[in-house]
Amino acid sequence: xxxxxxxxxxxxxxxxxxxxxxxxxxxxxxxxxxxxxxxxxxxxxxxxxxxxxxxxxxxxxxxxxxxxxxxxxxxxxxxxxxxxxxxxxxxxxxxxxxxxxxxxxxxxxxxxxxxxxxxxxxxxxxxxxxxxxxxxxxxxxxxxxxxxxxxxxxxxxxxxxxxxxxxxxxxxxxxxxxxxxxxxxxxxxxxxxxxxxxxxxxxxxxxxxxxxxxxxxxxxxxxxxxxxxxxxxxxxxxxxxxxxxxxxxxxxxxxxxxxxxxxxxxxxxxxxxx
Numbered sequence: 001x002x003x004x005x006x007x008x009x010x011x012x013x014x015x016x017x018x019x020x021x022x023x024x025x026x027x028x029x030x031x032x033x034x035x036x037x038x039x040x041x042x043x044x045x046x047x048x049x050x051x052x053x054x055x056x057x058x059x060x061x062x063x064x065x066x067x068x069x070x071x072x073x074x075x076x077x078x079x080x081x082x083x084x085x086x087x088x089x090x091x092x093x094x095x096x097x098x099x100x101x102x103x104x105x106x107x108x109x110x111x112x113x114x115x116x117x118x119x120x121x122x123x124x125x126x127x128x129x130x131x132x133x134x135x136x137x138x139x140x141x142x143x144x145x146x147x148x149x150x151x152x153x154x155x156x157x158x159x160x161x162x163x164x165x166x167x168x169x170x171x172x173x174x175x176x177x178x179x180x181x182x183x184x185x186x187x188x189x190x191x192x193x194x195x196x197x198x199x200x201x202x203x204x205x206x207x208x209x210x211x212x213x214x215x216x217x218x219x220x221x222x223x224x225x226x227x228x229x230x231x232x233x234x235x236x237x238x239x240x241x242x243x244x245x246x247x248x249x250x251x252x253x254x255x256x257x258x259x260x261x262x263x264x265x266x267x268x269x270x271x272x273x274x
Contacts, residue, residue: 115174117166125163132159 069077116122136152143151160168180187 111174115167115170117164117170120164120167122164128163129156129159132156 133152133156136155137148140148140151157168176187179190
């Protein structure tokens, strides 16, 4: 019995002392090897020699900042960008309209200076032309719609052709060129109508001239007959039919016999007392 207990004790002691003896043998083997910086592996046991600690602080790891936004901020930002875009578009459109208006104003002023004849003053003539147009509007105020539409521009054109003939001709030529460029059919039709109207006016003037000459000849002939019968000078010259002023009309001088009779009838002068 005692021998069994002693045997177990010896086996336990040998079991406990075996790992210690193994570690001692391994450490002895490590000490016997030459010194080096490389780690030494001995049966899955790593022994690393510690380096000398540095006197400087270890560099800190880089810090990376990440911007994070909330959902409300994203909505506000998108709305602000949309409003800025709409305002920028509106400003660009307004600026475009202003630029086009300025360009149109410059073009109109330049074209007006080109159409105006420098020899014709604008200061009184333009005022009179405007008065003529307003007079047409006043005269046609209570008339028909056709007269109200046609009378003011007719008077305006007539006054302009009388006061600014060259400028009116330049404006008419410019409008005719625009009509020919944009509406050639209307331009051709208008020229035909204009030619017919001009031909009718020429015929009317020729007829009026012939009628006047005939009437003038008849009146001159009658005046000559009356003048030959009475001896009075009437308002027409012989052979020309020209009207003579009233101051030129005179009575024919009396005959010698009539002058003698007038002298006989003349009263005697009173005798002055001495």
